[in-house]
Amino acid sequence: MGKELTSREQDYSQWYNDLVIKGNLADYSAVRGCMVIKPYGFALWENMRDVLDKMFKDTGHQNAYFPLFVPKSLFEAEEKNAEGFAKECAVVTHYRLKNDPNNKGKLMVDPEARLEEELVVRPTSEAIIWNTYKGWIQSYRDLPLLINQWANVVRWEMRTRLFLRTAEFLWQEGHTAHATAAEAIEETRKMLDVYANFAENWMALPVIKGVKSPNERFAGAEDTYCIEALMQDGKALQAGTSHFLGQNFAKAFDVKFSDKNNKLDYVWATSWGVSTRLIGGLVMAHSDDDGLILPPRIAPIQVVIVPIYKGEEQKALIDATVLPIIAKLKALNISVKYDDADNNRPGWKFAEYELKGVPVRIAVGARDLENKVVEIARRDTKEKTTVSIEGIDAYIKQLLEDIQQQMFNKAKAFRDEHITPANTWDEFVHILDTKAGFVSAHWDGTAETEDKIKELSKATIRCIPLDNQLEEGICILSGKKSTQRVLFARAY
Amino acid sequence: MGKELTSREQDYSQWYNDLVIKGNLADYSAVRGCMVIKPYGFALWENMRDVLDKMFKDTGHQNAYFPLFVPKSLFEAEEKNAEGFAKECAVVTHYRLKNDPNNKGKLMVDPEARLEEELVVRPTSEAIIWNTYKGWIQSYRDLPLLINQWANVVRWEMRTRLFLRTAEFLWQEGHTAHATAAEAIEETRKMLDVYANFAENWMALPVIKGVKSPNERFAGAEDTYCIEALMQDGKALQAGTSHFLGQNFAKAFDVKFSDKNNKLDYVWATSWGVSTRLIGGLVMAHSDDDGLILPPRIAPIQVVIVPIYKGEEQKALIDATVLPIIAKLKALNISVKYDDADNNRPGWKFAEYELKGVPVRIAVGARDLENKVVEIARRDTKEKTTVSIEGIDAYIKQLLEDIQQQMFNKAKAFRDEHITPANTWDEFVHILDTKAGFVSAHWDGTAETEDKIKELSKATIRCIPLDNQLEEGICILSGKKSTQRVLFARAY
Numbered sequence: 001m002g003k004e005l006t007s008r009e010q011d012y013s014q015w016y017n018d019l020v021i022k023g024n025l026a027d028y029s030a031v032r033g034c035m036v037i038k039p040y041g042f043a044l045w046e047n048m049r050d051v052l053d054k055m056f057k058d059t060g061h062q063n064a065y066f067p068l069f070v071p072k073s074l075f076e077a078e079e080k081n082a083e084g085f086a087k088e089c090a091v092v093t094h095y096r097l098k099n100d101p102n103n104k105g106k107l108m109v110d111p112e113a114r115l116e117e118e119l120v121v122r123p124t125s126e127a128i129i130w131n132t133y134k135g136w137i138q139s140y141r142d143l144p145l146l147i148n149q150w151a152n153v154v155r156w157e158m159r160t161r162l163f164l165r166t167a168e169f170l171w172q173e174g175h176t177a178h179a180t181a182a183e184a185i186e187e188t189r190k191m192l193d194v195y196a197n198f199a200e201n202w203m204a205l206p207v208i209k210g211v212k213s214p215n216e217r218f219a220g221a222e223d224t225y226c227i228e229a230l231m232q233d234g235k236a237l238q239a240g241t242s243h244f245l246g247q248n249f250a251k252a253f254d255v256k257f258s259d260k261n262n263k264l265d266y267v268w269a270t271s272w273g274v275s276t277r278l279i280g281g282l283v284m285a286h287s288d289d290d291g292l293i294l295p296p297r298i299a300p301i302q303v304v305i306v307p308i309y310k311g312e313e314q315k316a317l318i319d320a321t322v323l324p325i326i327a328k329l330k331a332l333n334i335s336v337k338y339d340d341a342d343n344n345r346p347g348w349k350f351a352e353y354e355l356k357g358v359p360v361r362i363a364v365g366a367r368d369l370e371n372k373v374v375e376i377a378r379r380d381t382k383e384k385t386t387v388s389i390e391g392i393d394a395y396i397k398q399l400l401e402d403i404q405q406q407m408f409n410k411a412k413a414f415r416d417e418h419i420t421p422a423n424t425w426d427e428f429v430h431i432l433d434t435k436a437g438f439v440s441a442h443w444d445g446t447a448e449t450e451d452k453i454k455e456l457s458k459a460t461i462r463c464i465p466l467d468n469q470l471e472e473g474i475c476i477l478s479g480k481k482s483t484q485r486v487l488f489a490r491a492y
Numbered sequence: 493m494g495k496e497l498t499s500r501e502q503d504y505s506q507w508y509n510d511l512v513i514k515g516n517l518a519d520y521s522a523v524r525g526c527m528v529i530k531p532y533g534f535a536l537w538e539n540m541r542d543v544l545d546k547m548f549k550d551t552g553h554q555n556a557y558f559p560l561f562v563p564k565s566l567f568e569a570e571e572k573n574a575e576g577f578a579k580e581c582a583v584v585t586h587y588r589l590k591n592d593p594n595n596k597g598k599l600m601v602d603p604e605a606r607l608e609e610e611l612v613v614r615p616t617s618e619a620i621i622w623n624t625y626k627g628w629i630q631s632y633r634d635l636p637l638l639i640n641q642w643a644n645v646v647r648w649e650m651r652t653r654l655f656l657r658t659a660e661f662l663w664q665e666g667h668t669a670h671a672t673a674a675e676a677i678e679e680t681r682k683m684l685d686v687y688a689n690f691a692e693n694w695m696a697l698p699v700i701k702g703v704k705s706p707n708e709r710f711a712g713a714e715d716t717y718c719i720e721a722l723m724q725d726g727k728a729l730q731a732g733t734s735h736f737l738g739q740n741f742a743k744a745f746d747v748k749f750s751d752k753n754n755k756l757d758y759v760w761a762t763s764w765g766v767s768t769r770l771i772g773g774l775v776m777a778h779s780d781d782d783g784l785i786l787p788p789r790i791a792p793i794q795v796v797i798v799p800i801y802k803g804e805e806q807k808a809l810i811d812a813t814v815l816p817i818i819a820k821l822k823a824l825n826i827s828v829k830y831d832d833a834d835n836n837r838p839g840w841k842f843a844e845y846e847l848k849g850v851p852v853r854i855a856v857g858a859r860d861l862e863n864k865v866v867e868i869a870r871r872d873t874k875e876k877t878t879v880s881i882e883g884i885d886a887y888i889k890q891l892l893e894d895i896q897q898q899m900f901n902k903a904k905a906f907r908d909e910h911i912t913p914a915n916t917w918d919e920f921v922h923i924l925d926t927k928a929g930f931v932s933a934h935w936d937g938t939a940e941t942e943d944k945i946k947e948l949s950k951a952t953i954r955c956i957p958l959d960n961q962l963e964e965g966i967c968i969l970s971g972k973k974s975t976q977r978v979l980f981a982r983a984y
Binding site (some may be wrong): 063066074076087092107109118170 | 585
């Protein structure tokens with residue numbers, strides 16, 4: 001019965017792949033490093049996207065769409081940004097195929113259709129967008145410009161993993177322009193708060209808000225803010241970033257505005273993004289050895305109803321009870337699937353919806369009807385309860401909220417248990433190797449030490465938490481003075 | 493005051509560009525043939541997309557996402573399809589840039605990062621999708637497979653026009669798989685009906701449903717169904733297509749299923765799509781020399797309210813009246829913008845919202861308040877009416893419906909007047925040159941004659957209408973026998 005899953009203990013990485021593929025979220029494709037997002041996975045992404053989109057609009061942003069391609073000369077204009085992405089760019093060099101004269105029925109790139117200037121497939125859109133903003137911004141009246149784009153981007157990563165790191169992925173990228181540095185920094189932090197709110201209250205994923213060290217900054221940014229989450233194997237996952245770009249792109253693309261006194265100055269910028277990578281984090285933070293566990297607020301199916309019956313007559317009786325329940329749940333905006341397909345047994349269906357992480361399962365048998373009850377199973381704890389049909393809609397609504405909250409609480413307890421202080425190098429390495437999670441340790445603030453720590457331990461500075469306390473101490477590696485602890489972890 | 497627009501009579505093509513650019517729908521970009529969809533244009537597209545997406549889901553389809561890139565060997569597998577698109581393919585050949593040793597600060601394509609197999613940027617996704625379906629379809633239980641994708645595609649067109657023909661565009665593409673030819677044909681026609689319903693009832697755009705002649709078929713299709721609309725200059729616009737693909741792609745990608753008797757057969761396919769091109773059609777079908785005219789059901793802003801006042805005191809009185817009106821309209825799901833910015837005069841705002849095609853404008857002056865009335869202007873007819881504030885919400889709701897209906901009626905009357913029968917070649921050419929529109933004429937059914945007619949007149953067969961009456965006649969060009977009239981037109 002059911003599909004064989006690898007357990008977390010056996011092979012965490014294989015467990016993750018099994019869940020993604022057998023849980024019908026995504027599939028490998030014929031294109032190296034690119035995935036197919038299957039309907040169930042895409043429905044999850046649509047729910048996430050819709051919530052985020054509303055948050056962006058509620059904070060004054062509008063959507064727009066910019067070209068997929070970036071001419072090389074624009075791409076290289078902001079040098080740090082270009083340097084940061086140059087090694088992972090897919091490049092279009094030709095615009096035509098022709099019949100291959102040496103290979104009947106086959107095509108070849110037409111050497112005569114070479115582009116005068118190569119086009120980079122966008123790995124991120126600052127360059128093409130700031131080149132456009134130049135034509136849109138003249139005066140302080142044009143500011144702030146608050147734009148978001150939902151798009152596909154391509155980064156030619158050497159090692160890819162479904163959702164977590166793929167050559168093509170879907171994301172949103174906000175790109176805003178402001179009259180002052182203070183306004184831009186406020187925007188950067190506001191969008192970080194939006195991401196944290198989304199992660200914690202919709203994805204049930206506790207996150208730490210922080211600032212990246214210079215080494216881990218987005219290429220071309222003055223400051224990168226991030227939210228960091230913890231997976232069940234103790235590795236960290238960067239779940240979203242919000243960048244204060246200073247005037248770097250405005251200078252690279254010569255975007256100036258005249259202020260109220262007619263003084264010209266360069267515009268201040270931010271950019272911020274989250275991607276389909278979040279789905280990978282969602283899977284790894286919550287799921288168990290029986291499959292996915294999806295938080296009710298973004299689950300494509302919140303409730304599945306499975307009838308247990310013999311013969312048409314019993315089925316008709318069950319239908320008569322179930323259909324009004326469905327109507328009541330839908331009236332509460334609860335998404336319900338009634339799986340009365342007769343080609344699979346109830347046990348198979350139970351396993352299937354456990355695998356798919358549907359938060360609540362209702363089983364309805366003929367005997368239940370006599371007692372006017374149904375059996376309810378929650379996916380997260382696997383508890384089963386017999387519940388009266390009377391008032392079941394309110395019960396389910398409350399149950400979904402409880403599950404959402406409990407998933408968050410559980411993930412938060414795990415995360416909090418896995419923030420461990422280390423005061424010496426040996427402690428640091430020992431924690432990483434035995435307990436994993438975040439390690440809170442003193443660092444001397446230099447890029448050199450950071451690089452050395454990464455080289456020796458494979459741990460990176462995930463962030464300097466925003467609410468960090470200043471505290472005098474000694475760097476775990478160099479022994480030099482330090483003013484605060486930062487969070488290290490091995491990461492995805 | 494306002495932005496200078498070219499009139500239709502002066503230069504229809506320039507009028508269109510003016511509306512798109514000055515109406516803030518789109519902008520040119522730094523990438524040849526690619527456009528930027530501006531926030532106002534994108535809000536329009538979002539409204540269209542949301543309506544269509546719901547229609548697709550209501551007819552049983554699910555969304556998914558497939559890779560942007562198609563390896564050349566997959567692309568060429570269905571030969572007719574490949575041949576049809578080969579000449580307009582953007583091709584990725586390299587995956588890395590490096591510093592240009594001869595040009596400090598500049599990048600070059602790294603010749604050592606050449607892909608083993610070139611990747612075509614999808615001009616359409618049949619190849620990558622049918623290659624995936626091979627892994628998803630084994631049995632009749634897996635059918636029908638009803639999937640849609642919202643995506644960007646690239647076709648390297650030589651002559652581009654904003655929205656109508658751009659190198660990159662946004663669209664949706666449905667790709668379905670069925671057990672029988674009959675089911676696939678039924679799906680093809682059902683989705684054509686969805687498109688026609690959307691065009692007529694949301695875009696207020698009357699369309700003719702028909703079948704393409706073999707010459708105009710989608711490359712790789714057995715039959716292409718289409719909806720054809722008429723623009724104000726008498727040229728036709730293909731607004732959507734739905735293809736019956738037979739078993740062509742199933743054979744090219746070896747996608748077989750076992751039926752209930754365990755007999756293996758190739759799967760039957762359809763694909764269907766509409767794109768941002770629809771926005772171009774919308775602009776050209778309805779707008780006038782003062783700007784866009786958008787149908788209420790998809791307009792980003794349905795009602796704009798402009799206050800007319802002197803001083804803070806009057807403004808406060810107007811606010812006290814306007815804010816409750818806004819609340820009432822919003823309660824009816826009507827999107828309202830209150831433009832009380834003090835940096836532009838009312839006259840400027842009137843022109844601006846006329847240019848942007850906002851269906852209803854409400855002007856509120858201090859004197860109006862005394863009389864408890866406001867002035868309402870409808871964009872389509874430019875009629876102004878003084879209306880009592882009491883009950884204004886119901887009035888506006890009805891007015892929006894009236895405008896929607898009247899826009900359709902007007903476009904339909906124009907379209908119907910521009911379907912002209914021609915019985916001789918001279919008549920045919922005369923109609924095209926003087927009146928334009930659709931010309932209903934006999935054609936002998938051969939590709940040769942069709943090509944010749946196109947060469948001589950620049951008119952193509954737009955479609956053979958689905959509700960066509962059979963009628964004996966004589967081909968306007970060849971004089972050979974014909975069994976029915978078909979619709980010709982010059983087209984976008």
